[in-house]
Amino acid sequence: MRIAELSHKSGIPVPTIKFYLRERLLPPGQLTSPNQATYGEEHLRRLRFIRVMVDVAHLPIATIRGVLKELDQPVVDLHHVLGSALSTTLAPRGAAPEETRRRVADLIARRGWCVKPDSPAAQALAEVLAAFTDLGVGDLADRLDEFAAAAERVAAMDLAAVGRRRTPEDVAYAAVIGTIVGDRFHLALRRLAHENASAAMFAVRAATFACGKEAPT
Amino acid sequence: MRIAELSHKSGIPVPTIKFYLRERLLPPGQLTSPNQATYGEEHLRRLRFIRVMVDVAHLPIATIRGVLKELDQPVVDLHHVLGSALSTTLAPRGAAPEETRRRVADLIARRGWCVKPDSPAAQALAEVLAAFTDLGVGDLADRLDEFAAAAERVAAMDLAAVGRRRTPEDVAYAAVIGTIVGDRFHLALRRLAHENASAAMFAVRAATFACGKEAPT
Numbered sequence: 001m002r003i004a005e006l007s008h009k010s011g012i013p014v015p016t017i018k019f020y021l022r023e024r025l026l027p028p029g030q031l032t033s034p035n036q037a038t039y040g041e042e043h044l045r046r047l048r049f050i051r052v053m054v055d056v057a058h059l060p061i062a063t064i065r066g067v068l069k070e071l072d073q074p075v076v077d078l079h080h081v082l083g084s085a086l087s088t089t090l091a092p093r094g095a096a097p098e099e100t101r102r103r104v105a106d107l108i109a110r111r112g113w114c115v116k117p118d119s120p121a122a123q124a125l126a127e128v129l130a131a132f133t134d135l136g137v138g139d140l141a142d143r144l145d146e147f148a149a150a151a152e153r154v155a156a157m158d159l160a161a162v163g164r165r166r167t168p169e170d171v172a173y174a175a176v177i178g179t180i181v182g183d184r185f186h187l188a189l190r191r192l193a194h195e196n197a198s199a200a201m202f203a204v205r206a207a208t209f210a211c212g213k214e215a216p217t
Numbered sequence: 218m219r220i221a222e223l224s225h226k227s228g229i230p231v232p233t234i235k236f237y238l239r240e241r242l243l244p245p246g247q248l249t250s251p252n253q254a255t256y257g258e259e260h261l262r263r264l265r266f267i268r269v270m271v272d273v274a275h276l277p278i279a280t281i282r283g284v285l286k287e288l289d290q291p292v293v294d295l296h297h298v299l300g301s302a303l304s305t306t307l308a309p310r311g312a313a314p315e316e317t318r319r320r321v322a323d324l325i326a327r328r329g330w331c332v333k334p335d336s337p338a339a340q341a342l343a344e345v346l347a348a349f350t351d352l353g354v355g356d357l358a359d360r361l362d363e364f365a366a367a368a369e370r371v372a373a374m375d376l377a378a379v380g381r382r383r384t385p386e387d388v389a390y391a392a393v394i395g396t397i398v399g400d401r402f403h404l405a406l407r408r409l410a411h412e413n414a415s416a417a418m419f420a421v422r423a424a425t426f427a428c429g430k431e432a433p434t
Contacts, residue, residue, distance in 0.1 A: 045353075052348045078419035083412065090408055113409060114416040121408035128402045131269045136262075137391045140378045141402065147371065148406055154367050155410035159418055161357045171419075174354045179411065185345045185358065186407065187400060189365055191307055191338035192330060193372035194396065195300065199331040201376055202295035202388075 006039045010047040025050055025065055057180045067176060075168035082175050096126035103129060111148055223256045227264040242267055242282055274397045284393060292385035299392050313343035320346060328365055375399060
C-alpha cells in the first residue's frame with residue numbers, strides 16, 4: 001500500500017509516519033520509483049504498536065526505539081528479552097539507604113524470588129520504602145509481604161496469558177505489551193478500586209455516584 | 218532556621234529551594250531583615266514532600282503545585298480530596314470505542330463499585346482494553362474480573378493503612394503519598410514478581426541469579 005493508505009488504515013497522519021521513518025522506528029518501504037514506496041501489513045502492525053507506546057504508555061521515542069530493536073532480534077533467551085522490557089520503564093534515580101536495601105533483600109529471600117540482586121525493580125522498591133519513611137508514612141508499607149503476595153498472584157496470571165503463544169517472538173511481543181501497557185491496566189484497576197473503597201470509607205455525597213448493584217445503600 | 222540550614226537538613230541545594238519559593242511551591246519564610254528570612258519545620262517537611270514528588274514520582278512542577286494547593290485547604294470532604302489525588306497521574310488521552318467503554322461499565326456494575334461514571338480511571342481502563350485489542354493481544358485482559366478482585370484487595374489494604382490517621386488532614390496527606398508514590402511501590406513489586414515468574418518459566422541461565430531459599434534448584 002502507499003503511504004496515504006497506511007495513514008488512513010492506522011489513523012496516523014502522513015507527516016508523523018514520515019517522522020517515524022526518519023527516526024528509524026519504522027523500516028523503509030519498498031521503493032517502486034525514486035520517490036515512491038509501498039508498505040506492507042508489518043508496517044501497519046508496527047505503526048499500531050508505536051501509537052500505543054506513545055499515546056497510552058507515554059514512552060519517549062528513544063525508549064520505543066530500544067524496545068523495537070530488542071523485538072527485532074531473533075529471540076534466543078526469552079528471560080533476557082523480558083528483563084529488558086521490565087527495566088525499560090522503571091529506572092531508579094539514586095541509591096537508597098543501606099537499611100531499606102537490606103529490607104528489600106530480606107523480602108526477596110523470604111519470598112524465594114529468583115531475581116537479579118541489582119534488579120532495577122529492587123532498587124526502585126528500596127527507594128520507595130525510603131521515601132515513605134522520610135515522609136513519616138512508613139506504616140503504609142507495613143504489610144509488605146501481603147502486598148508482595150498480591151503482586152505474585154497478578155504476575156502469575158500475567159505470565160500465564162503471555163505464555164500461551166506459540167513462538168518465542170510472539171511471547172516476547174505479548175510480554176512487552178503486557179509489561180508496558182499492563183502497567184496502566186493495573187494502575188487503572190487500582191484507581192477504580194481505590195475510588196470505590198474511598199467512597200465506602202469517606203464519602204459524604206455517595207448518593208451522587210453511580211454504584212453497582214452490590215453497593216451498600 | 219536560615220535557608221543554608223534548611224538546605225543542609227533537606228539535602229536540597231539553596232538555588233533549588235529559591236526556585237521552589239519563586240514557583241510558590243514553598244511558602245515564604247518569616248522576614249528578619251529586608252533580605253533575610255527564617256524557615257520552620259513545616260518548610261522542611263514540605264521540601265521533603267516536594268523532593269519525593271520530583272525524584273520518586275517524577276511529577277511535573279505544575280502538578281505538584283496543584284497537589285499542594287489541595288492539601289493546604291481545610292479538609293471538609295476527604296473523598297473529594299482523594300479523588301483529586303487519584304486523578305492527578307492518570308489523564309486519559311482520547312475517547313475509547315463504545316464497545317470497550319461498555320465493557321468497563323459492565324465490570325463496574327458486576328463488582329458493585331461505587332465510582333463516578335466519567336472517572337478518569339474508567340476511561341483509562343477502556344483505553345487500555347482497546348489498545349490490547351488493537352495490538353492483537355486482547356486475551357491479556359481475559360481474566361479481567363480476577364485482576365479486578367486483586368486490585369480490590371490491594372486497595373483495601375492501602376486504605377486501611379491510610380485510614381489509621383487521626384485528623385482528616387493527616388489522612389489526606391498519607392492518601393496522596395500512598396496514591397502517587399504507592400503507584401511506584403506496587404509497580405516495583407509487580408516487576409520483581411514478574412522477573413521471578415519469568416525466571417521460572419523461561420530462564421536458560423537461572424543459575425546465574427540469586428534465588429531465595431524457597432526457589433527450585
